[in-house]
Amino acid sequence: MDQYKEAGVDIAAGNELVHRIKKIAKQTRTRKNENEIGNFSGTYQLGSKSILASTDGVGTKLMIAQEAQVYDSIGIDCVAMCANDILAQGAQPLFFLDYLAVGQNNPEKLEKIVKGVADGCIDAEMELIGGETAEMPDMYDKDEFDIAGFTVGICETNDLLTNKLPQEGDILIGLPSNGLHSNGYSLVRKILFKDHHYSLDDKLEILNNESLKDELLKPTKIYVKAVKKLLESKLIHGIAHITGGGLLENVPRMLNEKLQAVIDTDAWEPNPIFKLLKEEGKLDDANCYRIFNMGIGLVLCVDPNNYQKVCSQLESENETYFKIGKLEARASGDSAIKLLKGGKNIQ
Template identity: 50%
Template sequence: MSDKYREAGVNLEAGYESVRLIKSHVARTKIKGAMDSIGAFGGMFDLSTLGMKEPVLVSGTDGVGTKLMIAFEMDKHDTVGIDAVAMCVNDVLVQGAAPIFFLDYLAVGKNEPTKIEQLVKGVADGCVQSECALIGGETAEMPDMYDVKHYDIAGFCVGAVEKSKLLDGQKIEAGNVLIGLPSSGVHSNGFSLIRKILLKDAKLDLHKEYDEIGGEKLGNVLLTPTKIYVKAIKHLLDKVDIKGMSHITGGGFYENVPRMLKEGQGVVIDTNAYPRKPIFDMIAKYGEVPMEEMCNVFNMGIGFMMAVDKADVEKVQSLLAEINEPSYVIGEVTNSGKVEVKW
């Protein structure tokens, strides 16, 4: 067989080896309804196994962004797949949908099977945390498009919810209490600003340990995977009347919280009501970033929030404590038409 394709920079054999290496990771994610479709042209899922009368499918897609530049520098590739899953499943969760399956897309400059395995391991870890199946994906080797050490990873997930239980924000009322679930760190947003402040301007070393972040390596702190909230919210959905939810991603409180509100509604959020990871203070200090802008770029320690009746607050926090999920009362819904953040 001719080697012309290999000479152009594409190694088909490496691709076959990658598929072989990732099969065990894919197998870990299998759930009821997931059909054996790895290697087929399309991933398959049997919706009838969910037992829903009027299932509504909710889909989300996202990538990891320039956080990948940190992974390249640290040569650590086993966690960014979790980020890719988290950014998608947390989004569909907001509307009350339980994620059921995920597909990933990897674009690489050079197909290195062991690196592909690490990336897919992260995706599988994220799917296990999300209780959804990895039913397919694509790996594209694109020399000249990407440097040999670089890659991009993205994906999309589909969730399902009974039509009668779909959350669309219409139940939220002024006086509802905001309960926040803590983030694991900066998650997967704002890394263009982070890299400019900490690496380009301050010239900090990703491999160095800094007292400001508890003596940990900066690179490891920045690569902390995005927290997945699926199990926590699924533990609540059939037990509490949640009025609305918001996934705090890029745009911070100012952009994401209004997405769960009705026209004319607003919120008051108190950032002193919960503990904040020191990485946020480090970014603000080195970049001289005003707190208002910090709250407009980063999650500031709250990765997910929900609105509930005052009468349900104790029940929600008690249920979350059952599964060791910390939660904080961080504010309330108003009729102000704006997001007011106290710091």
């Protein structure tokens, strides 16, 4: 059973839309560009350098923020979703613009939202250079709002992380998430509030007596500081940002058709929120790892010869990491990723 589709999100339809958009976008090409739509960020080559761009929003996590009337962290989520995507292609994010759509302009509330955007930009080491606020009372109720953002980054074209770099035998390193980040909230809301009638103020033992409000509004982790020196030292073959689609959909995006990622899910312990959602939603492992990040926010692909250097650099940044798998040759008919639990395939 596809519980995410029952909650109103159709991953297969989303993948079909991307496939259709690729055909449309090709018609707009004005110069040679080997990077297809479907990567973590868009790429525009300018001679020896490449400009990268990413745009995203926060999704239905906004509905939790609106109900809880907590506005000071949701902007961080918007920045993180864009900055981490730029990072995944090997670039340093440079600047950010936000777009706020509101039912009624409440300067005090909007200031808190934008302060969160600025906090995220500081963490991602980039500038907030502008944005747009649109007041649309016919579109939104007076207390409703939406936020989206746009990030631009840059790197040398030769330093782009493409699917040509990962090699058989490369090691996969997982950097932990701090929770749900900004994905899967349509299903989260269905499980916790529609099906089981929890309250945002409920403090649950499984969450170490933290309130659901605090758990669900933890801002998405930004990985720029942890990873940028690894990129500068050319120690990374690939990066996967684990967003919508989870490990199952996102890890294959950094690989070519000759490789398979083999990941041991026993290598780390998912955050308690995922255990709660799995139990209350009666989710199987395949659904969990296709919908949620399950405790891993970023996956690094590294040459075994560079593994210790990468670990040392992560430790110098006080970044926790897990050795979660490796790349193997993909046999004909095999999927791009194999998830193991107790040595058994869980897809």
